[in-house]
Amino acid sequence: MCSRSQAEQWVRAGRVAVGGRVVRDPEHPTAPEQRGITVDGQPIGEAAPVYVMFNKPRGLVVSASDERGRATVYDALAQAGLPWLGAVGRLDKASEGLLLLSNDTAWAAGITDPVTHQEKTYHVQVDCVPDAALLARLGEGVVDDGERLAVLRVGLLRAGEKNAWLDIVLDEGRNRHIRRLLEAHGIGVLRLVRVAIGGLALGDLPKGQxxxxxxxxVEGLRVIPRATGGRI
Structure with a gap:
C-alpha cells in the first residue's frame, strides 16, 4: 500500500488497527497470516504480486519522496497504473539502468541480502584509459573508510583516446561502491549504468520505460530463504 516510512507515519497517527484495536507502535509484532488489519477503518487485503523492471534515467532519486524536492522514480511511474511497489535495492541519483520494483518483499529480500551474493553487472564510463596493470589493481579491491570494496570481475569493454568503458561485476553492494573504488585509484566516473542483475539483463528497454x-x-531471481540455503 505504501512505503515503510509512510506506514510508520500512519501507525503513529493512529490510522492503523489490528484486530479492531488501534496500534501506534510501528514495531508491534504482527504475524504475516494475521487478518483484521485496517487503515482508516478499511481492511487491507493481500495484493497480487507484481514484478517490474525500470530503466532508470540519470537524475532520479530512488525514494518514495525526497526532502529536497528532487524528482523520484515514483514520479516517473506515477501514470503507469501500478500498485505500490518497493524498490529492490538502490541506484544513486547519478546512476542509470536496471532497477527492480516489487510488492513481494520476500522475493526482494532474497535479491538484496548480501548473503546470497547476487551478481550485479555495471557498465562504467571512466575519464581515462586503464592499462592491464590498473585493471589488475582494481580487481584487487581497496579498503576505504574502513570498508572493503571488492569486485567479482572487472574488464575493459572499449576505449577511446581519452576515456573508456569498463565492465564491472559485484556480488555485494556498499554505498557508492564502484565510485569509491575508482576514486581511490584516481579515476573519475562519467557514467554508471547497471545492465544486469543475476541472469536478468536490461536489454533494449528504453530509458525511462x-x-x-x-x-x-521472476523465478530466475528467486532465492530460497537462508534457513534452507541456496537458490531455486
Missing amino acids: WRHLAAEE
Missing part, C-alpha cells in the same frame, strides 16, 4: 517481468524471469 518499464515492463513487467515474465514468470521465468
Whole structure:
C-alpha cells in the first residue's frame, strides 16, 4: 500500500488497527497470516504480486519522496497504473539502468541480502584509459573508510583516446561502491549504468520505460530463504 516510512507515519497517527484495536507502535509484532488489519477503518487485503523492471534515467532519486524536492522514480511511474511497489535495492541519483520494483518483499529480500551474493553487472564510463596493470589493481579491491570494496570481475569493454568503458561485476553492494573504488585509484566516473542483475539483463528497454517481468524471469531471481540455503 505504501512505503515503510509512510506506514510508520500512519501507525503513529493512529490510522492503523489490528484486530479492531488501534496500534501506534510501528514495531508491534504482527504475524504475516494475521487478518483484521485496517487503515482508516478499511481492511487491507493481500495484493497480487507484481514484478517490474525500470530503466532508470540519470537524475532520479530512488525514494518514495525526497526532502529536497528532487524528482523520484515514483514520479516517473506515477501514470503507469501500478500498485505500490518497493524498490529492490538502490541506484544513486547519478546512476542509470536496471532497477527492480516489487510488492513481494520476500522475493526482494532474497535479491538484496548480501548473503546470497547476487551478481550485479555495471557498465562504467571512466575519464581515462586503464592499462592491464590498473585493471589488475582494481580487481584487487581497496579498503576505504574502513570498508572493503571488492569486485567479482572487472574488464575493459572499449576505449577511446581519452576515456573508456569498463565492465564491472559485484556480488555485494556498499554505498557508492564502484565510485569509491575508482576514486581511490584516481579515476573519475562519467557514467554508471547497471545492465544486469543475476541472469536478468536490461536489454533494449528504453530509458525511462518499464515492463513487467515474465514468470521465468521472476523465478530466475528467486532465492530460497537462508534457513534452507541456496537458490531455486
